[in-house]
Amino acid sequence: MKFLEKHILFPKRFGIVPYFWTFSLITLSGQTLLNQKKFDWILFILLIIFLKLYRDGYVINQLLSLQLIGQLIIAIYLTYNYGLGTLFVYTAWEMGSLPLKDKQFYRYTTIYLIFGISCIIWEFLTRYSDYQTFDFTMSTIFLIGSPFAARSLGNNYRRVYSLKQNNKRLETIIKQQERERIAKDLHDNLGQSFSLITLKAELADKLIDKNSDQARQEIKDIATASRENLSMVRKIVSNLNQKSIAEAMIEEETNLRLVNIMQQSNNEKISVTWPAPIQNVLAAIIKEASTNIIRYSKAHIAMFDFKEDASHYYLFIKDDGVGYKDNQQDSFGITGMAQRLSDIHGTIAIESNSGITLKIKVQKDE
Numbered sequence: 001m002k003f004l005e006k007h008i009l010f011p012k013r014f015g016i017v018p019y020f021w022t023f024s025l026i027t028l029s030g031q032t033l034l035n036q037k038k039f040d041w042i043l044f045i046l047l048i049i050f051l052k053l054y055r056d057g058y059v060i061n062q063l064l065s066l067q068l069i070g071q072l073i074i075a076i077y078l079t080y081n082y083g084l085g086t087l088f089v090y091t092a093w094e095m096g097s098l099p100l101k102d103k104q105f106y107r108y109t110t111i112y113l114i115f116g117i118s119c120i121i122w123e124f125l126t127r128y129s130d131y132q133t134f135d136f137t138m139s140t141i142f143l144i145g146s147p148f149a150a151r152s153l154g155n156n157y158r159r160v161y162s163l164k165q166n167n168k169r170l171e172t173i174i175k176q177q178e179r180e181r182i183a184k185d186l187h188d189n190l191g192q193s194f195s196l197i198t199l200k201a202e203l204a205d206k207l208i209d210k211n212s213d214q215a216r217q218e219i220k221d222i223a224t225a226s227r228e229n230l231s232m233v234r235k236i237v238s239n240l241n242q243k244s245i246a247e248a249m250i251e252e253e254t255n256l257r258l259v260n261i262m263q264q265s266n267n268e269k270i271s272v273t274w275p276a277p278i279q280n281v282l283a284a285i286i287k288e289a290s291t292n293i294i295r296y297s298k299a300h301i302a303m304f305d306f307k308e309d310a311s312h313y314y315l316f317i318k319d320d321g322v323g324y325k326d327n328q329q330d331s332f333g334i335t336g337m338a339q340r341l342s343d344i345h346g347t348i349a350i351e352s353n354s355g356i357t358l359k360i361k362v363q364k365d366e
Contacts, residue, residue, distance in 0.1 A: 010058050013161070014097060018058055025051065025090055032082055043082060050074045050087065057094050068095065068108055072115040079119050085139070088116045089146055096150020099158060109147045116143045193229050197222050245271045248283035249304065252290035256302055259294050261319075265304040274313055278362055281340050282315055285348075288333050289317045289358055297321025299355060308364075315360040323352035 010018040029047045033040065050071055057067040068091060075087035095108050120139055204218035245268070253263040271279065286304065293302050299321030307314040337348050337358075346362035 008055070010055065014058060015157075017097070018055075018094075021090055021093065022051070022054070025054070025087075028084070028086060032084060043078070046074050046078060050078075054090060054094060057091075058098070060098060060100070064098075065108070069111065072112060076115055076119050079123070085119060085123065088112070088119070088143060092116075092143070092146035093150040096147045096152075097154045099154070105147075105151060112147060113144065190229060190232065193225055193232075197225050197229075200225070242276060242280040243283040244276075245274070245279045245283050245286065245306075248286040252286055255294065256290060261293065261297075261299055262301050263304070264301060265306070267306045268304065270308060271306045271313075274308075275365070278313060278344050278346075281344050281346070282313075282360070282362070284340060285315070285337050285358075285360065286317070288337060292333065293319045293321065293356075296324070297356065311364055313362040313364065315358075315362075317358040317360070319355045321355045323354070323356055 033043060033047075036043065053067045053070045053074075057064060057071065071087070071091045071094075075084070075091065078084040078087060092112060095105065095112065098105075100108070117140065120143060200218045200222050204215045204222070207215035207218065249263070249265060249268065256263045271282075274282075290302065293299055297319045299319035301320050303316075303318045305314075305316040305318070307316075334348060334350055337360075341348055341360065341362065344362055346360060348361075349359040351357045351359070
């Protein structure tokens, strides 16, 4: 396994893209080998060396310059003798995929362009009858643009990967902060109250024979404190069970993606300031609606549109699925959603036209 990771497999952070390029390179090389009248060992060995240099070039190391230059030298030889100018493209996309500093990237790109353009000019001058001006122009543009296009895609991929990593870190931090907040609430509120209950219980035990009336009063105080603590615990649990719209959107984005449905949202940021009770109810509706989309819609996209005006909050949930028949409406849980919304002075309407649209309106407090 270590041998495969060190010499054969590509680094995991690049995903499947290097394997795609390698497969296409093997296919191209195999076709060239088959076109030879007899097996060409020189061509075969050079292609194997090129493949090895190509694979090793995806790992930034002290020999990277030699690995890239080695690829370019082999590409020039195989272009002159076998017309395999496409090999330059592989090196270009490899350079663009690497997380190189700007200075390194431009240095390698300059070397690549010197080799590549020289090869194209030679091809144009020596094979002009087969190499028309349009072909020359397009080949030059593609050769020059390839490393920069690859670098742009590589940078975008790394930004997305970094964003996902940061989101995971932020999620961990938020969970830790929430645990610390809960611990603080329990310590500050329940801890002090339980200490008081313990002291009163000990005092009642001492007074029960000496002063029964005072002992009974202490026991009543214990009962009162216990009821207050029970109410406090219920409040803490209720707060923990409340969910924000942002949390619901994150969870449902994951669930929708599992069945290849894309989640899109418009103007979601305005919902951050909406009151917590309204967010809690709408979060539950987002979950219910997403579940229905997954179960029934056969959709490709689920759209969540957030709006508000001076008197109302609005949420429109739309999919591009198959819609429903008149007798199917109740199966989408509209009654349950309507009951939830009635608690916060909200209403819901449903339409079926090129998919289903839920129109939710919640009245603002005066």
